Amino acid sequence: MKINHNSSIFNTTMNVCGKSSHWQKALSLFESMPMAKVQRDLLSYNATITAFGKGAEWQMALIMFQSMLKSTVQPRITSYNTLMSAFEQVGLWQLSAFILYNDMPNEKVQPRKTTMNTLISACDKGGNWRYALHVLGSMTEFKLRADVMSFNAAVSACEGCAQWNQALHLFDKMLTMKVTPDLITWNTTISACGKGGQWQLALNFFVSLPFANLHPNIITGNTMLNAFACQVQWQKALSFCSSMSGLGVIPDIISYNAISSACEQLGHWNFALNFFVMMLSQNIMPNIMSCSTVISACAKAGEWQVALKCFEFISVWKLDAGLVTYNAAINACSKGHRWKQALRFFEEMMEARLQHDHITFNATINACEKSGQWRFRQALMEVWSLSSKKTMDLSGI
Numbered sequence: 256m257k258i259n260h261n262s263s264i265f266n267t268t269m270n271v272c273g274k275s276s277h278w279q280k281a282l283s284l285f286e287s288m289p290m291a292k293v294q295r296d297l298l299s300y301n302a303t304i305t306a307f308g309k310g311a312e313w314q315m316a317l318i319m320f321q322s323m324l325k326s327t328v329q330p331r332i333t334s335y336n337t338l339m340s341a342f343e344q345v346g347l348w349q350l351s352a353f354i355l356y357n358d359m360p361n362e363k364v365q366p367r368k369t370t371m372n373t374l375i376s377a378c379d380k381g382g383n384w385r386y387a388l389h390v391l392g393s394m395t396e397f398k399l400r401a402d403v404m405s406f407n408a409a410v411s412a413c414e415g416c417a418q419w420n421q422a423l424h425l426f427d428k429m430l431t432m433k434v435t436p437d438l439i440t441w442n443t444t445i446s447a448c449g450k451g452g453q454w455q456l457a458l459n460f461f462v463s464l465p466f467a468n469l470h471p472n473i474i475t476g477n478t479m480l481n482a483f484a485c486q487v488q489w490q491k492a493l494s495f496c497s498s499m500s501g502l503g504v505i506p507d508i509i510s511y512n513a514i515s516s517a518c519e520q521l522g523h524w525n526f527a528l529n530f531f532v533m534m535l536s537q538n539i540m541p542n543i544m545s546c547s548t549v550i551s552a553c554a555k556a557g558e559w560q561v562a563l564k565c566f567e568f569i570s571v572w573k574l575d576a577g578l579v580t581y582n583a584a585i586n587a588c589s590k591g592h593r594w595k596q597a598l599r600f601f602e603e604m605m606e607a608r609l610q611h612d613h614i615t616f617n618a619t620i621n622a623c624e625k626s627g628q629w630r631f632r633q634a635l636m637e638v639w640s641l642s643s644k645k646t647m648d649l650s651g652i
Contacts, residue, residue: 261291266298273306278315281306297328301337308341316341317350332364339373346380352390366397372404379412384421387412391425403429403437410443419451436467442474449482454491457482476504480513489517489526508534512544519552527552528561543574551583559591578604582614589622597622598631611642 265284272281285303288295300323307316320338323330335358339351351374355366371394378387391409394401406429413422422444429436436444441464448457461479464471476499483492492514499506511534518527531549534541546569553562566584569576576584581604588597597619604611616639623632 261293262288262296262299265291265293266296266302269299269302269306273302273309276306276309278303278306278310278312282315295326295328297331297334300326300328300330301334304334304337304341308337308344311344313341313345313347313350330362330364332367332370335359335364336367336370336373339370339377343373343377343380346377346382348374348377348381348383348386351377352386355390366399368394368399368402368405371397371399371401372408375405375408375412379408379415382412382415384409384412384416384418388421388425401432401434403434403440406434406436407439407443410440410447414443414447414450417447417450419447419453419456422447423456438469438472438475441467441469442472442478445475445482446478449478449485452486454482454486454488471502471504473504473507473510476502476506477509477513480510484513484517484520487517487520489514489521489523492517493526506537508539508542508545511539512542512548515545515548515552519548519555522552522555524549524552524556524558524561531565541572541574543569543577543580546572546574547577547580547583550580550587554583554587554590557590559587559593562587563591563593563596576607578609578612578615581609582612582618585615585618585622589618589625592622592626594622594626594628594631601635613639616642 265288269281269284272278272284281303285295285299288299300319304316304319307313307319316338320330320334323334335354339354342348342351342354355370355374358364359366359370371390375387375390378384378390387409391401391405394405406425410422410425413419413425426436426440426444429440441460445457445460448454448460457479461471461475464475476495479495480492483489483495496506496510496514499510511530515527515530518524518530527549531541531545534545546565550562550565553559553565563584566576566580566587569580581600585597585600588594588600601611601615601619604615616635620632620635620639623629623635
């Protein structure tokens with residue numbers, strides 16, 4: 256096979272552009288090839304399609320693939336895989352499925368294991384666990400054997416939809432097929448159990464890790480903490496977090512947020528605050544979720560002074576307060592009869608172009624009502640009424 260060195264230079268550069276998500280540069284190079292009297296080949300098309308995929312420009316990837324079909328360059332399995340990967344990035348499993356079960360058979364192109372795994376992953380991102388299982392089961396029709404990546408993608412699809420029983424079935428199937436689950440499999444299965452409210456099962460999987468010669472990592476630890484938090488098992492979450500360092504796993508921001516969330520849901524504002532302070536003592540920078548959780552916990556318990564003090568630190572840490580954070584702060588104002596501060600927060604939301612919701616209006620109106628500010632209460636009621644009417648009118652368009 257004769258190698259065109261000029262073409263090789265273009266293709267290599269386009270590959271670099273693609274991996275760094277600079278699809279515009281890759282396209283510019285592709286379009287300049289005829290002027291440079293360099294013939295486009297299979298690698299040229301594949302590199303450009305890859306660049307579009309990395310940049311989430313799946314429509315452009317499809318157009319480029321169709322352009323290849325009209326050229327003298329014959330697409331191969333790598334081309335189909337590259338296009339399907341572009342669809343997978345944005346969860347377009349329907350288009351990937353059409354290529355696999357319609358286009359490829361028509362062109363007599365045999366799929367590879369990578370092809371099937373890409374489609375399963377697309378189903379995962381597209382939230383269709385049933386079709387992910389269908390694709391996994393159809394691999395034998397193409398004389399392909401599912402590997403750990405195939406199962407991990409399918410388990411992840413089930414986990415995303417809280418289908419814990421299906422995740423367990425896949426885990427058992429792996430063992431039956433003598434496909435060894437890796438740490439990703441275990442972590443995802445634990446997460447599926449947690450999301451499905453089965454924290455006991457999640458814990459059983461966790462304690463079984465040493466028998467599989469696997470060591471938990473921070474993802475494992477946080478997955479377990481979230482399993483406890485989902486079922487507001489804050490004491491178990493606390494105990495587990497204390498034992499993480501003994502396993503060589505250091506709790507991070509996600510760990511502390513999970514425990515604080517469990518405490519907040521049960522109204523244990525003092526524990527939520529203590530974890531917040533503990534996190535700071537560990538030099539872990541809080542995020543907006545950390546602040547929102549502790550503000551909400553304090554506000555619900557009537558500890559409005561502490562809640563508002565925590566809100567002050569948001570600007571110090573240069574965090575952007577969102578709807579949830581402002582709602583928690585306004586609720587704290589309501590509990591403390593701080594109607595002026597509630598209105599100030601309400602105005603700040605408008606300045607930041609944050610859309611108020613019914614929680615915002617209720618909390619602000621309550622703050623004015625408790626302080627006897629009937630004029631402001633009435634004005635807010637009218638604004639809320641107009642806002643609700645506008646929303647209804649837009650929804651009817």
